Amino acid sequence: MVKVLLFVLLSLATAISAVSAQLDHPGQFSRLGACPDLGCVLPPDRTNFLAGAKFDVRVEVHGEDQVQPDTEYSLYIRKLSKADTKARKNNNNKLVDFTKFTKVQPDAPETWNFSYFKDASAYWKSQSGDKNASTTVNVASSAWRNVRLREPGTYEVLLKYQDMASGNQKTSQLIWNVNAASKKRKAKNVILFIGDGMTTAMITAARLISKPHVSGLYQKRMHMDQFPVLGHVMTHSIDSLITDSANSASAYNTGHKSSPGALGVYPDSSPSPFDDPKQELLAQLLRRRSKKNGGKGGVGIVTTAEVQDATPAAVFSHTRQRGEGATIVDQMIHGQDPVVADVILGGGGKYFHSQNGGKSLNGTDYYEVYSKERGYKTVFDRDELLAYKGKGPLLGIFHSGNLNVWLDRNVYKDNLNQTASDPRGSDLPALNQPNLDDMVIKGLEVLDMRYRKEGWFMMAEAASIDTMMHPLDYDRALADLLELDNTIGKTKDWLKRNNLDKDTLILTTADHGHSFDVYGSVDTQYFNSFSDSEEIEKKNSIGTYKNSGWPSYVDADGDGFPDEWNVRYTLAAGTVGFPTHREDFQVNVNGTRVPAVAQGNSHHHFKVYEANPEDAPHGINKAGTLGGNEAVGVHSLQDVPIFASGPGSELFAGVQDNTEIFHKIAEVLGLGDQK
Structure with a gap:
């Protein structure tokens, strides 16, 4: 329709x-x-x-x-x-x-x-x-x-x-x-999974390093691969070829194009970032759906980023500037027609308090405000999250900023000790962070208890696919993509166990892409055998066409992730838009890459970034394709995939604009009749 x-x-x-x-x-x-x-x-x-x-x-x-x-x-x-x-x-x-x-x-x-x-x-x-x-x-x-x-x-x-x-x-x-939208629901529930920055090429690479293959044939597929409906989404914004996460996620939640940095508004030229013309959000429409058409529905927000970050904030916020994190926290419960989501799980603790680097609005303790004014139960680590069995609204904040990425949470755990990241503002690191699947399944349990009859909408974001693609940390980006895929599999199992699979539409897509692709494989042992001055020989370790043999990654324990990340044969991969940097095609075991650092100022008075000598110190030099003021990689124009399964999934086949996703979800949830 x-x-x-x-x-x-x-x-x-x-x-x-x-x-x-x-x-x-x-x-x-x-x-x-x-x-x-x-x-x-x-x-x-x-x-x-x-x-x-x-x-x-x-x-x-x-x-x-x-x-x-x-x-x-x-x-x-x-x-x-x-x-x-x-x-x-x-x-x-x-x-x-x-x-x-x-x-x-x-x-x-x-x-x-x-x-x-x-x-x-x-x-x-x-x-x-x-x-x-x-x-x-x-x-x-x-x-x-x-x-x-x-x-x-x-x-x-x-x-x-x-x-x-x-x-x-x-x-x-x-x-x-x-x-017009239908007044009759096709699905009671909708889960929108967002792989921030995820592209088809990245999914292909993630499959390659995680799934067994014999004679070039995969013996297992990713959970995304098994969705019956596949489409493509155009991501550009109203006034630019290349979008950011704010206005692209905003299109999914409003059905309107916008400009980079904007959430739920058309940016005007006024001095205030909060008086721009607003559009009603999907969650707000669901909150006021008429009783004759199912009544008010539940809302869940899950992210591995800060809960005030662009993609999760697009579910509940209105502002021209996505960086207004302190006010965005306030908008959740005090904004105009506030969403007041039933489940909010992620990072961003620094915007909830004023202790030790806290940045809350007017120094307010928003943990206390959320609890007293809206009845939220607040949890701060994985154990507290999993132990929660209540029916009340749940606020889980597990890091002062973005959650650490999967590879550091689960493999290179010593990297968690590098910063004071406790969400309450102490000087301690956050060592017991949940994984994405922990948050999604607990969120679904709460939503189901609160809105089994009326239904619900959940947005769940694997945010650090994008966060790691910017510094060209492809291993960490692909690991978070695999975490998303494993979460999808566990979610489908949970829905089936709870007899909700036939009532739930699952969508998996991205808000935008990166220009990532794989062009061969690398023999890192051969690469490392040459001195820094022998760059031509180092490049000869890259095998293309018939010499692009299989990488060394193996998932023997079947958990969906490679058992070892520091392997001999890796992927020759890269992007189109990047700063000047060095590359060795090997995992950085000491934490997120920093590909470029400031080396002084140009005559234009901005910082100029050159290759970080401490990143891939024995790698090869790659001259940047971006302006010297860019320190990391950038987004790309390409369409992103959308996978759909469940009632109403047929609507999402083919090529579509990102604004159409909103209208199709509204159709599936029967939002054509509001009180």
């Missing part, structure tokens, strides 16, 4: 010749990401909405340099009838004042100014000290909050304003598509 609706509505919109789409502007810099003209409406042109979902609208009218913007602008809207679209005319329904149509009064008008760079030349001039390189923009703005369009269809939105520089009347015309 969702696919058909999306296709029909987009086709109707395309047929309206009176409102032609304005193509995205080329270039690396913009005045405001979703704002191609001096007159801006957020949400922008061609946005798709879920009928009945709440959203904010922001109008901005701009004047550059000394030009003041028009403050007498007007906003109109009309619903286009099928006759209008069929006849390619727009006569049946007249444009109506936006306030009158929506019955929502705008906030008081606002004015402010901001600055931007028109192109790369202007930006780099500013980095060299030119204070006149930026362009000032003066803004007049209004915002309408909690708008709802309940009737599916195609809407035209029109902003009329004066270009004060030329004196000409201007208009900005938009099309909004409002999609």
Whole structure:
């Protein structure tokens, strides 16, 4: 149903010749990401909405340099009838004042100014000290909050304003598509697994090092491999080719594109990062689902990152800046229509307290606040987590920052002693952290006890796939990918034991990718036999095509992970976007790689990064493909896979935009009817 609706509505919109789409502007810099003209409406042109979902609208009218913007602008809207679209005319329904149509009064008008760079030349001039390189923009703005369009269809939105520089009347015309969702649930529960930064090539590499093969044939497959439905997801953001985790995860939770760094909002140009136009979140919709359609559902958030980090925060937060960790903690329980998830498990303890480097909002003890105001039981290590048998909401914080990665938690355990990482702010390390499967299974137990009848939604993230790909620590990234896969297998077993498998849709995808691939194998013994000056000989240890023999990894105990990580024959692997660094194709047993370090400043006054001499000291040199100001690798454009199993899984086959995932989950959970 969702696919058909999306296709029909987009086709109707395309047929309206009176409102032609304005193509995205080329270039690396913009005045405001979703704002191609001096007159801006957020949400922008061609946005798709879920009928009945709440959203904010922001109008901005701009004047550059000394030009003041028009403050007498007007906003109109009309619903286009099928006759209008069929006849390619727009006569049946007249444009109506936006306030009158929506019955929502705008906030008081606002004015402010901001600055931007028109192109790369202007930006780099500013980095060299030119204070006149930026362009000032003066803004007049209004915002309408909690708008709802309940009737599916195609809407035209029109902003009329004066270009004060030329004196000409201007208009900005938009099309909004409002999609219906089913009022009947296909699944009672949905689990959305996110392998942050995970790509098909990484899954292939993880399979290669963990699964037995005979005569080139795998004797076992990964749990992801066994999902019946496979699709691909396009990940770009509203104004950039390369997304970050915030706005890509936000697309999954709202059905709207956004800009890098943003969570649940369209970034505007206002001074505050918290007043940008919001979109209602999937979890919020589930919380107010009507009783006749199943009632309020449960929400669980599990991550190996900080619980305030981009992907988990996308489930409950609204802000233009993902780095506002202290306020994001507060938003969970005090925000506008707060989600107040039933299960919150991960890291990020430093934002809950003010002890020993704590960064909580206003020095508040949020462990106490969560407990007293919302009834959370708080646990701080693996033993406490597994021992919890209650039905109340559960908050588990196991590290001051991100949890340590699987390879250090389970193999190179001495690395856990390197920092004071206790989530309560002591000087002690967090030595007893849970694994991802511990958190997911305990979270499911709590959700099932609290919402067996109504159903629930869980987002579970293997965050450090991405976290380790940035410093080019491929072994640690692949180990966390294998942890995700093993967790999926254990989750499927748990669902079956509890008779929930036929009622639960499981999705596994990524928020974005890295440009990782494997191009051969490496004989590290031969590699290490040569001196640092013999780089050509070292490179000859890389076998390609017929010489790319099998690596040495073996999983004899069948736990889903290689028994030994420091092996002779490894993978020749890499990415496209990386800083200058050294490479030896071998696991770093002493902790996460630091591929590049600052070696001084450029004439632009930023730090310049060169290869870290302590990382792979006997490796080969690899000249960076990124600017000298980049210390780690970066995300890539490629589509990411999505695996689906359970009721409604057929909706996720084929190629789809990341915003469509939201609409399809809403369809499966029956979110077409809210109170």
